Amino acid sequence: MAQTSHPFIPNSSDQLRNSMLRVIGIGSLDELYSDIPLEVRLNRPLKVDGFASEQEVRSSIEQLFKENKSGSDYNSFLGAGIYNHYIPAAVKAIVSRTEFQTSYTPYQAEISQGLLQSLFEFESMIRDLTAVDAVNSSLYDGSTALGEAARMAVRATGKYKVIVPRNLHPDKLSVLRNYTEPVGIRLEAFGYDEETGGPDLNDLQSRLDRETAAVYCEVPSFFGTLDADVVRIPSLCHEKGALSIIGFDPISLGGLKPPGEYGADIVVAEGQSISSEMNFGGPGLGIIGCRGENLLRQIPGRLIGMTTTINGTDKAFSMVLQTREQHIRRERATSNICTNEALLGIGAAAYLSLLGPKGLHDLFESILVKTRYAIKRLQELPKASVPRFETQHYQEFVVAFKRAPGITSKINRRLLLAGMHGGKSLVGDFPELGESSLLCVTEINTGEAIDRFSGLMTKLLRGSR
Amino acid sequence: MxxxxxxxxxxxxxxxxxxxxxxxxxxxxxxxxxxxxDLGSAVPMALRRNGLPPLxxxxxxxxxxxxxxxxxxxYSPDLGIYPLGSCTMKYNPKSAELAVSTHKLEKLHPEQDESTVQGMLAMLFRLDKILAEITGMSRMSLQPAAGAHGEYLGCLIIRSYHRSRGELEKRTEMIVPDSSHGTNPASAAMAGFKVMVVPSNSEGMVDLEELKKLAGPNTAGLMITNPNTLGIFEKNILEIAKVVHQAGGLLYYDGANFNPLLGKVRPGDMGFDIVHLNLHKTFATPHGGGGPGAGPVGVTKELERYLPIPLIGFDGKKYFYDYNVPDTVGKIRAFHGNIGILVRAYAYITSLGAEGLKTVAETAVLNTNYILSRILASGTYDLPFARARKHEFVLSAKKLYDSTGVRAMDLAKRMLDKGVHAPTTYFPQIVDEALMVEVPETESLADLDQLVEALLGVYREAQTNPELVKDAPHYASVRRIDDVKASHPKTLTLHWNNPTLLENRKVSNEEISSQESKSRLTSPPSR
Incomplete structure (x- = not known):
């Protein structure tokens, strides 16, 4: 107990506590815990430092973070799932509105219309971009969205095989395994073309059978390739009674065909790039959408619908089809998800509203140009193949070094010394590519920064053997 | 008003x-x-969008x-009291927002070299240690993005544990109390377990005799929250742990209700093997209108070998990613977790320290019991089960419903007119016409009194002017929403350009009535 209260805890002063205890009719706080057996009580203070002033807390965290070298300190070419894009100030202003930020799931729709309408608009915009029928109000991240999509496909088809590309982010594959193995879903991988990086349709067709629930494919691929053959996969799936799941990059839909237009049944994405900064990889924004009523009944998580008030006078929004969800259906729910990433959904709605058709298209084109520029610049690298795959790329591309093992990590170490982050090394996860790394270029990377990077890379590769 | x-x-x-x-x-x-x-061939024809994106x-x-x-x-906690039971809707300190508003966090990429993120790794390493101390566990995974995500990880660890002992084939059953959060059975089912429900006894606690009947060679584990969703501390917890452990199962702690135990009781000391915390509840990070949250999972020494990779290690000089986890389950999300939330929780804990955390718990229990005492003194709502409550309590408005036809949902809607958020309704399902009230430690006495007046006010109005209550809310942005219409196949509208997705679908009367009866659980009765 204390003479004065803690700033976050209004009723923590002695005087207030005593008056409240009198109302309850007890003499001490301990009596409120008297039903707890002595054997389980903690009879010592926690070993947790703190009780610091706001200024001290802030400066201790600043001190700690000083040791981080951020993308603002470094010239970075890292992507592979989390991307450094420019997030407009207006997006930050909107997600900082504490009416959105501090509230919870809109169980009481009538006083949560702001959140509900914003999320309805998010769902509508993503639906329009992807050309599917319905999008939910978010899952945890792109990888769990894929896991949920695979489970959804299995429930909808009653089949237990899911086929995924060999070139999948290793984290995503690991998450997918954890979302599928416990319920007996078998995963198989189909290969990519050695020259172009595109899907090996022969390999895929040899695996795609009547037992297949779904085939997953990404545009652009994990290697950044734009593979025209992907558009043939949905019909190959449908011929065998399987579903097509397409992973998309939200900004790329400024210029790429909506997956729903080439037959995707389920679409998934990581939406961090259109809603928030990188934040060391989290929070993310898991996006999932689907076509048709059958899949709609299987979609996990919150869905927001537009309706009216009972008296019919006003348009209104509420959570719909809740009988799919855990708080009602319990063990028969489509998923266990409850808390999601709603605030990032609002951020994405704000982002897409601000950019609009032209902004999103121009941004897509800007990244496309910069990717081509970086490839052209790096093509001069000695003893390297840039890009490793002979095809069109968006935002990312693989660089393969025709050098002795160890060169990739050696180069990345040398780049670090010069204040640059090289690409993600693919050496451990894709041994078939030899020494190689995945480079990423967004609107953040200036031409000048790309030039400096390619200059240093040239020097390093000339100097090493 | x-x-x-x-x-x-x-x-x-x-x-x-x-x-x-x-x-x-x-x-x-x-x-x-x-x-x-020239960009003419920069994108394959087959992948080109026709025109500009529709935005x-x-x-x-x-x-x-x-x-x-x-x-x-x-409405939000920055505007007023938000007594949503089991959601722990605290005030979120603003200092935590400043802590995350720096390019030293925002512009960090998760694949950066370890040497460039030493400050970040140091904080995560410390947070692991702090949360392990607070829960009495050995080590934490900071990866889960939410409480339910933590539960799912817990279920995966339970599978791995039984698999390593060659018992996964037979240990197919997960036990949950009938008062458990919906996520518990949903997580267990997602992980392939059959859900076995143990009933509550007349005191509102797990019925030990029934538990003994359920526990056996097929038991994988028990998922339980303590205090339970009625706000009652399961005083037989050591006996419960013994029954489950003797049957060969593991004990999982759902940390959604941990707030009243901070610095007072630790799950590890109650015999739990796996624990998740909801940082967005107990550790005051903002709920984001539904998320992001974070659901770190702690385990005993014996179960550390199954945690997701990577963990954060420290060799005395530098922090590093520790992939040396022999039987790791792998990953349950990409990268390292909801870092922005983890940093806010770290800031919160540092603001409070051991003494402050204990004050949090005690004051939350004090606030809740203050409200409960005033309600009970009023002779209005009933309180099924035992009196002793911790962070929350569940009132029944069954008597009122029988005499006036006013439902718990109507009362909740009328409360919105009084400048407070409503309690959780119709949960747990073992209480009729349930109103589940949780008031965290951040509420002032004036806030608490306002909530009491709202709860008692709507009760009186239901008796004197039931139509006013059934017709509520009157002062929210919109009047009562037609939830039946919102979810009805004929009128379901999930998109602004496609008024009804299922417009042309033929709907049988049977489906309509089943839809309506389901939606009654969470929605106001149909017009």
């Missing part, structure tokens, strides 16, 4: 006017364009006004 803002704000697509835009992205320079060459065309001020107006139509 409270009046919520009403803006009649159109959809943003309705504000769209050709030629407007709200942001100009950075384009490439002329030299970049020149070197990049609203709005200027920046219009976008800001749109969303700020919408934000005003949203």
């Amino acid at each position: 409270y009046h919520q803002a009403t803006w009649d704000e159109p959809l943003i697509i309705e504000k769209s006017q050709a030629g407007k835009r709200g942001h100009i992205p950075t384009g490439p320079s002329d030299i970049e364009r020149k070197i990049a060459g 609203p065309e709005v200027s920046e001020p219009e976008v800001i006004r749109h969303f700020v107006r919408l934000s005003q139509e949203n």
